[in-house]
Amino acid sequence: xxxxxxxxxxxxxxxxxxxxxxxxSQALNGKGVVRKExxxxxxxxxxxxxxxPSALARGLRSSSIRLLGLVIRPLDSLDTFLPPGVDFxxxxxxxxxxxxxxxxxxxMLIADPSRPDTPLSALATDAYIVFEPIENxxxxxxxxxxxxxxxxxxxxxxxxxxxxxxxxSGAWQTDDILSHFEELGARRVAMVSGTDLNAWNHESRTxxxxxxxxxxxxxxxxxxxxxxxxxxxxxxxxxxxxxxAFEQPDAIYCMTGRHASGVVEAARIRGIxxxxxxxxxxxxxxxxxxxxxxxITAFDMQPEIHGQLAVEAVVALLEGRLTTRRxxxxxxxxxxxxxxxxxx
Amino acid sequence: xxxxxxxxxxxxxxxxxxxxxxxxSQALNGKGVVRKExxxxxxxxxxxxxxxPSALARGLRSSSIRLLGLVIRPLDSLDTFLPPGVDFxxxxxxxxxxxxxxxxxxxMLIADPSRPDTPLSALATDAYIVFEPIENxxxxxxxxxxxxxxxxxxxxxxxxxxxxxxxxSGAWQTDDILSHFEELGARRVAMVSGTDLNAWNHESRTxxxxxxxxxxxxxxxxxxxxxxxxxxxxxxxxxxxxxxAFEQPDAIYCMTGRHASGVVEAARIRGIxxxxxxxxxxxxxxxxxxxxxxxITAFDMQPEIHGQLAVEAVVALLEGRLTTRRxxxxxxxxxxxxxxxxxx
DNA sequence: GTACTTACCCAAATCGATTTGTGCAAATCG
DNA sequence: CGATTTGCACAAATCGATTTGGGTAAGTAC
Numbered sequence: 001x002x003x004x005x006x007x008x009x010x011x012x013x014x015x016x017x018x019x020x021x022x023x024x025s026q027a028l029n030g031k032g033v034v035r036k037e038x039x040x041x042x043x044x045x046x047x048x049x050x051x052x053p054s055a056l057a058r059g060l061r062s063s064s065i066r067l068l069g070l071v072i073r074p075l076d077s078l079d080t081f082l083p084p085g086v087d088f089x090x091x092x093x094x095x096x097x098x099x100x101x102x103x104x105x106x107x108m109l110i111a112d113p114s115r116p117d118t119p120l121s122a123l124a125t126d127a128y129i130v131f132e133p134i135e136n137x138x139x140x141x142x143x144x145x146x147x148x149x150x151x152x153x154x155x156x157x158x159x160x161x162x163x164x165x166x167x168x169s170g171a172w173q174t175d176d177i178l179s180h181f182e183e184l185g186a187r188r189v190a191m192v193s194g195t196d197l198n199a200w201n202h203e204s205r206t207x208x209x210x211x212x213x214x215x216x217x218x219x220x221x222x223x224x225x226x227x228x229x230x231x232x233x234x235x236x237x238x239x240x241x242x243x244x245a246f247e248q249p250d251a252i253y254c255m256t257g258r259h260a261s262g263v264v265e266a267a268r269i270r271g272i273x274x275x276x277x278x279x280x281x282x283x284x285x286x287x288x289x290x291x292x293x294x295x296i297t298a299f300d301m302q303p304e305i306h307g308q309l310a311v312e313a314v315v316a317l318l319e320g321r322l323t324t325r326r327x328x329x330x331x332x333x334x335x336x337x338x339x340x341x342x343x344x
Numbered sequence: 345x346x347x348x349x350x351x352x353x354x355x356x357x358x359x360x361x362x363x364x365x366x367x368x369s370q371a372l373n374g375k376g377v378v379r380k381e382x383x384x385x386x387x388x389x390x391x392x393x394x395x396x397p398s399a400l401a402r403g404l405r406s407s408s409i410r411l412l413g414l415v416i417r418p419l420d421s422l423d424t425f426l427p428p429g430v431d432f433x434x435x436x437x438x439x440x441x442x443x444x445x446x447x448x449x450x451x452m453l454i455a456d457p458s459r460p461d462t463p464l465s466a467l468a469t470d471a472y473i474v475f476e477p478i479e480n481x482x483x484x485x486x487x488x489x490x491x492x493x494x495x496x497x498x499x500x501x502x503x504x505x506x507x508x509x510x511x512x513s514g515a516w517q518t519d520d521i522l523s524h525f526e527e528l529g530a531r532r533v534a535m536v537s538g539t540d541l542n543a544w545n546h547e548s549r550t551x552x553x554x555x556x557x558x559x560x561x562x563x564x565x566x567x568x569x570x571x572x573x574x575x576x577x578x579x580x581x582x583x584x585x586x587x588x589a590f591e592q593p594d595a596i597y598c599m600t601g602r603h604a605s606g607v608v609e610a611a612r613i614r615g616i617x618x619x620x621x622x623x624x625x626x627x628x629x630x631x632x633x634x635x636x637x638x639x640i641t642a643f644d645m646q647p648e649i650h651g652q653l654a655v656e657a658v659v660a661l662l663e664g665r666l667t668t669r670r671x672x673x674x675x676x677x678x679x680x681x682x683x684x685x686x687x688x
Numbered sequence: 689g690t691a692c693t694t695a696c697c698c699a700a701a702t703c704g705a706t707t708t709g710t711g712c713a714a715a716t717c718g
Numbered sequence: 719c720g721a722t723t724t725g726c727a728c729a730a731a732t733c734g735a736t737t738t739g740g741g742t743a744a745g746t747a748c
Contacts, residue, residue: 010736019698026697034696053734054733055466057734060398062736063400065465093437094437104461108453110450120399120402146351287631353704365705366706402704407734
């Protein structure tokens with residue numbers, strides 16, 4: 001059971017059973033033609049000496065250990081993987097892990113694999129899922145070079161149509177929230193976007209600008225880094241409300257849920273009543289938005305569904321079943337809450 | 345660049361450079377004695393033909409691809425990896441992933457690796473972290489058999505001291521919450537525990553029972569499965585409040601944060617005032633508990649710290665630096681909120 | 689009795705890297 | 719000038735499995 005602390009190999013089994021490694025392999029995998037008694041003998045001996053096949057050796061031949069990598073680009077630009085109050089990424093990761101398991105893969109979360117100190121395992125994957133790549137993303141370059149298949153959630157804004165990708169939902173969301181604001185009688189809508197150069201931000205801004213243009217309205221677009229949290233609320237209000245250069249907004253769409261929370265809180269402190277004087281909504285909703293008071297209208301981005309779809313797509317890609325590069329993600333649902341619900 | 349769609353190997357580089365694979369390997373890794381010009385030649389050629397060493401082949405020799413596995417047992421007993429409103433596991437996973445990356449490993453989340461359909465990669469890990477193993481956990485048996493090193497967070501209740509483990513914090517928490525209730529004048533405290541057979545539940549119940557005994561109080565202990573959410577609140581109250589067989593509690597400690605939320609909501613519906621008539625606190629706090637109204641007293645389990653410590657311990661184990669089997673986790677902090685704050 | 693199956697088992701090649709030990713030429717030493 | 723060292727490169731072994739292509743003996747056919 002314990003010959004020098006070394007893990008028993010197929011050779012050890014063969015020696016113990018008095019037969020060749022070939023037959024052991026075939027017996028254990030039911031491949032060749034092996035006598036029933038031999039199979040039983042091998043199984044018994046294998047169990048006795050505690051044999052476990054090496055996944056690496058096996059993987060070397062089959063060139064697959066059924067491992068998927070997930071890169072969440074916004075997390076790389078943050079300085080932490082754990083932005084407080086943001087559960088989107090975790091839910092995505094969890095859902096993707098489960099979906100992967102259901103397809104016989106496991107999934108690991110990787111920080112930028114193009115970094116030089118990236119662990120060996122990051123390159124032993126069968127395929128990658130890249131969430132919201134940035135413009136000309138070096139991660140995609142690495143994967144192309146290493147001939148590792150991948151799909152993206154949201155396209156590389158500089159390389160549309162080049163790789164299999166799910167559409168971002170920024171345009172949809174922007175359209176929906178602007179209509180919602182309009183229905184409530186908002187006349188002047190501001191947008192607060194993030195600073196990452198990804199498809200979601202890009203799409204949303206474009207949709208907003210063309211909406212403004214269609215209405216002959218002057219755009220009121222400010223940016224705050226995704227790394228910053230609720231505490232930029234006041235700074236956003238200051239920029240939007242305190243200038244005499246333009247008409248003040250009566251509705252604000254913050255793409256980041258935490259920014260929305262910050263704005264609502266800052267408004268409360270300033271004595272601006274939400275929703276009566278100012279409508280506020282978030283793009284990517286957080287748990288906070290649901291339970292804060294007032295609760296904040298935001299989109300349910302359905303990270304679980306995205307995680308699952310992404311895994312299914314990448315598995316299809318691996319199995320040669322993926323026929324299109326344009327994959328479609330479900331349209332996020334606007335969840336109306338107190339911050340855009342007229343009290344009378 | 346593209347000889348038949350096959351990934352270039354070290355042999356291809358050698359052939360292209362007109363030298364032997366040995367020298368290529370040594371040149372790229374700076375190992376043997378290789379002329380400077382040869383090194384440069386090799387590097388140039390390797391880049392030209394897009395050579396990326398195979399992590400699997402390398403791993404086969406070094407028997408490590410620097411990959412860690414994380415098994416969260418409570419998730420296996422749930423029927424989903426994504427219990428709504430529970431962010432503890434996700435935060436733990438995220439923190440562990442980051443910590444792993446900092447040590448040059450990557451980390452994957454695995455469902456029970458003792459299942460027969462477990463992906464190959466689950467057995468290609470260098471080591472495992474097992475969170476809250478159950479009694480005589482088969483996962484631990486598998487790891488022992490496969491000679492895969494591991495640590496646990498919370499001991500296997502049936503095998504204390506046998507494997508390197510962080511202590512569970514159930515006893516600490518129970519002590520703290522009971523003292524807190526006592527200070528507030530509670531005279532009759534009930535406990536609602538989960539049903540998983542892990543150290544945390546075990547410890548907490550034991551601590552509660554001995555506290556009751558020390559005070560000559562009859563224990564008031566009920567259980568609800570961790571899989572059930574807020575909706576069991578009423579059923580818990582029914583069991584605790586509607587019996588004439590014992591004195592009704594004036595404080596309830598729900599080990600699961602969602603159960604605490606459910607109890608508070610059910611109390612509101614019944615017209616029982618929290619905290620004035622009934623104190624409620626949660627063991628493992630969720631985001632909901634922070635933002636609900638009334639907000640709910642609960643422990644901050646500090647999953648980030650646990651995730652990080654676990655990774656550091658397992659890395660130490662791999663490097664032979666782990667000298668003890670009794671690892672200590674930080675004591676969770678009780679966060680007092682509305683549900684146990686006397687209004688007068 | 690020779691030819692042909694059938695049933696079983698195995699030696700060797702293979703996957704793609706690293707490592708060990710050897711060989712050879714030029715440089716240095718005594 | 720012969721002996722030894724040094725610098726450089728490489729053939730072969732190795733990691734632990736799977737797969738290919740035999741090979742042998744017993745059984746069957748005619």
